[in-house]
Amino acid sequence: MKTIIEPFRIKSVEPIRMTSPVQREKILRDAGYNLFLIRADDVIVDLLTDSGTGAMSSEQWAGIMRGDESYAANSFYRFQDRISELTGFDHVLPTHQGRASERILFELVGGPGKIVPNNAHFDTTRANVEHSGAAAVNLPIPEAVEPHARHPFKGNMNVESLEELIDDVGVERIPLVMVTITNNSGGGQPVSLENLRAVKKVCRHHGLPLFLDACRFAENAYFIKHREKGMSNRSIREIVREMFDLADGATISAKKDGLVNIGGLLLVRDEEMLRRASNLLILTEGFVTYGGLAGRDLEAMAQGFEEVVHDDYLAYRIRSVEYLGEKLMAAGIPILEPPGGHAIYINAAEFCPHIPRDQFPGQAVVCGLYRIGGIRSVEIGSVMFGGSTKSSDAVLTPHSKRQQTGQPLELVRLAMPRRVYTQSHIDYVIESAGELVLRRKELRGLRMIYEPPVLRHFTARFEEI
Ligand SMILES: *Cc1c(COP(=O)(O)O)cnc(C)c1O
Numbered sequence: 001m002k003t004i005i006e007p008f009r010i011k012s013v014e015p016i017r018m019t020s021p022v023q024r025e026k027i028l029r030d031a032g033y034n035l036f037l038i039r040a041d042d043v044i045v046d047l048l049t050d051s052g053t054g055a056m057s058s059e060q061w062a063g064i065m066r067g068d069e070s071y072a073a074n075s076f077y078r079f080q081d082r083i084s085e086l087t088g089f090d091h092v093l094p095t096h097q098g099r100a101s102e103r104i105l106f107e108l109v110g111g112p113g114k115i116v117p118n119n120a121h122f123d124t125t126r127a128n129v130e131h132s133g134a135a136a137v138n139l140p141i142p143e144a145v146e147p148h149a150r151h152p153f154k155g156n157m158n159v160e161s162l163e164e165l166i167d168d169v170g171v172e173r174i175p176l177v178m179v180t181i182t183n184n185s186g187g188g189q190p191v192s193l194e195n196l197r198a199v200k201k202v203c204r205h206h207g208l209p210l211f212l213d214a215c216r217f218a219e220n221a222y223f224i225k226h227r228e229k230g231m232s233n234r235s236i237r238e239i240v241r242e243m244f245d246l247a248d249g250a251t252i253s254a255k256k257d258g259l260v261n262i263g264g265l266l267l268v269r270d271e272e273m274l275r276r277a278s279n280l281l282i283l284t285e286g287f288v289t290y291g292g293l294a295g296r297d298l299e300a301m302a303q304g305f306e307e308v309v310h311d312d313y314l315a316y317r318i319r320s321v322e323y324l325g326e327k328l329m330a331a332g333i334p335i336l337e338p339p340g341g342h343a344i345y346i347n348a349a350e351f352c353p354h355i356p357r358d359q360f361p362g363q364a365v366v367c368g369l370y371r372i373g374g375i376r377s378v379e380i381g382s383v384m385f386g387g388s389t390k391s392s393d394a395v396l397t398p399h400s401k402r403q404q405t406g407q408p409l410e411l412v413r414l415a416m417p418r419r420v421y422t423q424s425h426i427d428y429v430i431e432s433a434g435e436l437v438l439r440r441k442e443l444r445g446l447r448m449i450y451e452p453p454v455l456r457h458f459t460a461r462f463e464e465i
Helices: 021-030 058-066 074-087 098-109 123-131 159-169 193-206 217-227 236-245 271-284 295-307 311-330 361-373 423-438
Strands: 091-095 115-118 135-138 177-180 210-213 249-253 264-268 343-347 378-380 411-415 446-450 461-464
Touching (some): 074 091, 074 295, 091 271, 098 123, 098 271, 193 210, 193 236, 264 271, 311 343, 361 411, 361 446
Parallel strands (some): 115 135, 177 210, 210 249
Antiparallel strands (some): 249 264, 343 411, 378 411
16 A cells, blocks of 8 residues: 555544634734744644654553652563563663753763764754853764765764774764764764764774763664665664664653653663763752653653554654655755655755745745745754854764855755644645745745844744745
């Protein structure tokens, strides 16, 4: 069958409040053309983020009822067994979300003078590395910065650059090497097993630990199964296990492939590191058997990590994102190619070349999609990375002597919540985008009239030019 259906039935529904174009015009103006300042109630299809926005299954909700809220409860041991079985890690620390794991990890291994390489740091990962006093270095492959390059594993780490970096700065300054699967900042692009093995080889040679930022490990495994040579006959579980077997530790936000609304994990092998991480966890998150979560959250996570590796779920998940990407391209909207695992990124600079970079073409597209269809997306470009923050930190800007433009791509991200929207919702998004193509000349640049000192994209206000 060519039609891939949603592999679930719907038992509980959440109404969507419809708005008219006239209402949306006013909402947009009142929010200073910043969609972070619009209430979810005023959004028809919300593609702002795939983090913590997924729908839980009936089994997960059953787990919520089963949750044991006593100390050292069974819920923790069930959770630990599930994660150990999936990843092969014996030591599983629960945390309230991914950045809590990152904060503990980099408090242990970071510090001034240290350098942490990654294929591409996610923003909270970078922030936690830098908060410790260390420097965060991105080492993507050259194809990662070319919007139309169709590399099957565009998220790969540049192994050559990694070796160069180690030679340049010396192994003592590098506490660990991190690989983000899938590469979120780079467009949800996967990392191949071949690349992970090659990175591991370099790490082993230099005695460096390899850590995974494994938020989307299941989506990454699906791409490996379907794109990498010799992998099609292996099960998702086998591939997941090999990815984790290559690692000495991992930080995970369960708000992505954990299929829950809150939760995270820190995995380590080293006993000494476990002891130190546990002490920090107890200090700021909670005891090692709950890490700032309720027993019920651990039950929901245990079940989520089980469901996410199911073939039917992953086929539906990856195909629905790809479907959106294909249809947008067919409608004449340039996107980052190929479609990633959790989101589609529209290349706004290419889509509306009449809007100069300093008038925020990405934000103009974000506003256009809201006006036409009440769709919420997010700008990832000059609004997010320009201004007072270091623009060289921007998304897709690699650590490489070859490419130092210092300029971010002007992107609009459509992130897909897990198991929330059906194909007709996505068809509606596609139709709205098609309308936007016809009216792209009407898109107007924006002027920022209020800019907070840090993380300006959350609260900035604009007016149209
Ligand atoms: C979401 C995310 C994080 C941070 O996790 P939170 O749960 O949001 O704290 C870290 N790395 C990547 C790649 C992510 O996508």
